[in-house]
Amino acid sequence: MQQLLNHIQNISALSPGALDLLPDCFKKIYLSKNDYLVTEGKVCRYLYFLEKGAIRGFYNLEEKEVTHWFGFEKDFVTSFHSFITGEPAVENIQLLEGSILWAISKETLSDLLSKHHEIERFVRIAYEKYYIRLEERFVNAQFKTAAERYENLLQHTPYILERVPLGFIASYLGISPETLSRVRSKL
Amino acid sequence: MQQLLNHIQNISALSPGALDLLPDCFKKIYLSKNDYLVTEGKVCRYLYFLEKGAIRGFYNLEEKEVTHWFGFEKDFVTSFHSFITGEPAVENIQLLEGSILWAISKETLSDLLSKHHEIERFVRIAYEKYYIRLEERFVNAQFKTAAERYENLLQHTPYILERVPLGFIASYLGISPETLSRVRSKL
C-alpha cells in the first residue's frame, strides 16, 4: 500500500486528509501467472495498481492474439475503454508473472473524485502522463519500420525484454515473431 | 463562444458561476488557410478550441511531412506534449481552412483548474474521451492493413474525406498516396 501512496504523491501531492482515505478504498489482490484479470465480453469495473509483477493486455483478432500493452510495477492498469464507458471489454488482461495488485472499484473512485478536488486533480494529471505515453507509441507504431520500433524499445523500455517472451513482444511491436527474430539477429 | 460553452456543458455540466468565468479566459482568433498555429521547436503555451474550420498536426520525419491528426469543429487542439510538459513542440499545426478558434493560455487554464473542482472534473472527463479515441486509432494503426484502415475511416470519420486532400489522408493512415489511390480504386 505504501508503494501506491508514494506513487500517487509523486504524481500530485495530496493532503494528509485525502491520503488517509485511500487505504480503505483499495483491496489487495494476489494473482498467479497466466490468471486473467479482465476477460473479453465482461464489463471491467475495477482500476488496478500493479505493485509487483507483470501483465499484458491482448485481444483476439482473426484467430490470433494481439498483445497491445504491458504493465509492470507502479502502473495503473485496467481495460480503460470498458472501465470508463461501462461497456463489455474487448480485450483480455492476463498475468505474465505472479503479481500483487490493489483494486479500486469504479463506484469508490467516482465517489473520491466527486468529493475531493485534489484526487480529481491527481487523476487528471495521471491521464496526461498516460496520454503522452500513448501518443509516443502511436507515432512509433504508425510511422516507423519494424527495426526502428525494436530499437526504440531497446532504448526506452529494455526491461520488457527481460520479462516478456519474444512472441508477445513481436505482437506488441506489430510484427511477426519471425521478423523480430531477424531484426534481432542483425544487431 | 456559445458553441464552446455548449460543448463544455455537453461533456460535464458546470455551475452558472463557473461557466460565467470562461468567456474572459478565452481569446478569439481568426486564421487563414495554410497559417501555422504551432511551429516545431517553439513551446506551445495555448490550448485551442476549434469553433469553425479544419486543421492538421504533422511533423517532419526524414525530409517528409507526416500528418498524424486532423481537427474539426468542436475539437480541442494543441501540441499536447509541448503544452503539458513545456518543452518545445516536435510537431507543426497548420490550418487546412480559414478557421475561428478560441485560445486559452496554460497559466489561465491552470488557474481555473486549481480554483474550480468542476473545471478540473470537466478536463478529466475530456481526457478520458480523447484517450479512448487515441487508443482506437492506435490499435487501428498497428494491427490493420492499409485497406482496413481506409475502410475504418470511411465508416467512422467519412467527413475527413470531404475536407482534406488525399495526400494528407494517406499520411494520416500511415500509407503512401499511391497505395491509398489503389485502395480506393478497388472499392
Next chain:
DNA sequence: GTTGATTTTTGATAAATGTCAAAAGTTGGC
C-alpha cells in the same frame, strides 16, 4: 476559360514484412 501549379492516378519495380514449415533451443514438471 486558359494556364501553370499541385494533386491524384497508373505502371513497373524494389523493399519490407508475412506465412508456412521445419529445425534448434529453452523450460518446467516429474
Next chain:
DNA sequence: GCCAACTTTTGACATTTATCAAAAATCAAC
C-alpha cells in the same frame, strides 16, 4: 536428468506496401 510442451530461429517463398517516373486530373489565379 529426461521428456514433452512451448518458444525461437532459419529458410523458402508469397504478399503487401513503398518508390520512382510519368500521365491524367484537379485547382486556383488571372
